[in-house]
Structure formats: structure tokens, C-alpha cells
Amino acid sequence: MAETPRRILLGVTGGIAAYKSPDVVRRLRERGAEVQVVMTPSAREFVAPLTFQAVSGREVRESLWDAAAEAAMGHIELARWAEAVLIAPATAEFLARLTHGRADDLLATLCLATTAPVFVAPAMNRAMWANPATQDNVKILQGRGITVLGPARGEQACGEVGEGRMLEPAEIAERLMQHLTCEPVLAGSRVVVSAGPTRERIDPVRYISNRSSGKMGYAVAQAAREAGADVVLVSGPVALTPPSGVHVVRVESAAEMHAAVLQAVNGADVYIGAAAVADYTPSVIHPQKLKKQADTLTLELVRAPDVLAEVAALRPRPFVVGFAAETEQLEAYARSKLERKALDLIAANLVGDETGFDRDDNALLLLWPGGQATLPQDSKLSLARQLVRRIALLRSPEQAPAGREALGGSLA
């Protein structure tokens, strides 16, 4: 929990979940925040401004054209006042307006004018949430660094059941505060992260690849950036928008990943190998498309460079973190990889049809020489933040701000 009060601007838009927003104010204030509520005109149809004034202890702002309120604190000043902007509930309409950068009411204008991090807690009917228009808007907003909290799945005000409910106020407050108390544990460090799959070409139209989506590596790059590091993200081919403020180097094959990583780690403090690099690559790349002939075809594959092991063998070398994706015997295989490749830390996860690939959440087992910690099922971004804190702690145990207990796990 944050000790210092945080200045949070809570935007309330016009959805039925607005009846829960006064509780969001209370939960934030319980955690030491100062909350300024800004309502859109349609939010007024659901909850009276007086309710928010009572729970926030501050006059509610509603209009760009309120001369008295503007004289006390103009809207640009209000945008600067906020250390974070939270929109809860965020309706489909408001998400669309935010995507388009509209400035036709006070809340939309504030979102455009603020440099503070923006969080949205969507709330809408499940079909509206699933609609490609909304999903595209959400992707664009995430690409711009806006954090989407939820939505939850369950029974909806309209009687339907599905994904679209606003997260509960306590969870919104908890997650927001977690983001805001993220400390710059890697400030001044240079971090290189590899992510995504590689593609090993067979001929001009075919390749061998794997199911890695790159989501974990991209989350790690974002978490390292949030923690104050200078981040280079060496990325295989993925369909993701890179986190803002991160330098991206795009590669395709294991050989290209190898070259790009070895160049980037020169002088780096930390290397996190989250990429699913091919272990084998075709011994020849056919210059023309292979034609079918016999009933069987044998491809000869040769070992690809092991990027992680090579980085770990450098002298001087960065702090080296590997990933292990296993389908069985998670701990035993991961510990043997940790030792064989002489790593400082390994993050292991089970993969299979139901887990791991292309999902937004996961669970990790962290192993390092002399200790381990289990990170239970959570979003990949939250796991990545915990991983980053663990890296900071292991690199300089005496300087890390978080207590060991706070991170869980055992230190031998």
C-alpha cells in the first residue's frame, strides 16, 4: 500500500456500473489517495454528483464551461494535478471517444491533456465488449500505454452472462495502487529482452516456427521499462504492439536473433531471454519453392546457436535470466537448465494445449541458485513485474526496496 497520498482523477462515464463508482472512491481513499471525480453528462443519469462529493470530499467537476470551477482550477491545471487518471466505469462509447482523441467534454479533454498514466475499467454488455469495434479500440488504447483493468466475467445488469462486467471496486483500487507504487528498481540499468518465436526458412514460402506469441517477453520489456531501465527488445515475428519507450530490434531467424542479442548485450546489465528460439534450423535454405516428389521428405536440421548459453558465457557478462517452457517435470528440467547454462535466474512455466501460449495469463516458478519462488496464476504483465522485482533483489539484495517476504518464496 502506498504511504504517500496519490492524486487520482476518477472519470465516471454513463453506464449502470456507475452505481459502484462511489465505492471505488472509498477504496482509493482507504489506500491514502486523494480523489477528484469528473463525471460525463450521461454519468449524471445514473448517480447524483452529490454522492461523489460526499465520498470524495471534493466538488465534482462536470463541464468545460463551468466558469467558477475553471477559475478555481482550470482543466489543464486539473490534468497536471492528476498523478493517475482512472475511468471507472469506461463505457464502449467513452473507449471509442478516447481512441479518437476527442476533446468535446471535460473528461475526454483531460484524458487528452494529461501526461499521467491512464487506466480504464470497461463495463458494458458482453456483446458490446466482444464487438470487433470495441476490441480494436482497446488494442489501440493499450498500444498507447493505457492500462485496461478487466472487465470481469459474470452476470450482467441486462440479464446476460459473459465478459463485460466492471471489476469490483476493491480490485480496481488494488490493481491501480499496485501500478502506482511500482518502484524504479532498475533505474539506470540497461536491459535486453528477447521475445517471440523465430522462423527458420525452408524455402521462399515455408518455414519452421513455434507457438510463442511473444506476450510474456513484451510484458517483461514493459515491466523493465516501468522499473526505470533502458530497454532493448529483440523481437521475433509477433502481432503485438511494443510497449512505449522501448527500443525494438526486429529479427526473424535464430541466427538473426543470435546476432542482434549479442550486439545488444554489449555493456548491458541484464539479459532476459524470453524468446522461443529454434533449437534446430534447416541445413540448407532452398532458393526456389520445393516441389513435391516422393511420398516422404526428409529435412536435415542442424543445431541453431544457443543464444542464452552464449550470453551466459560472456566475460564480463550481464545478469542472465532464462525461460523454460516445459510440458512435464517443470522444476527438475528448469533447475537442470539453470545449472547447465550457468544462469542467474530461470522462469519456468508449464505449456500445453490449455496453458502458456497466446494467453494473457500464466503462472511461473522462479528458480535461482539457492532459492525459488512460485508466482501463482496472474496476468503476464503482473508476473513480469514480479519477475523484475526479483531480478532487482537478486542483483543487489541490500538495495532492493521490497522486503523478501513481500515477494514470497524462500531465500536460502
Ligand code: CTP
Ligand atoms: N534459448 C536460446 N537459444 C536457443 C534455444 C533456447 O537462447 N537456440 C533460450 C530461450 O530463450 C530460453 C531458454 O533458452 O530462455 C530455454 O530454452 P529451451 O529450448 O526450453 O531449453 P533447452 O536448453 O534448449 O532445453 P530443451 O530443448 O531440452 O528443453
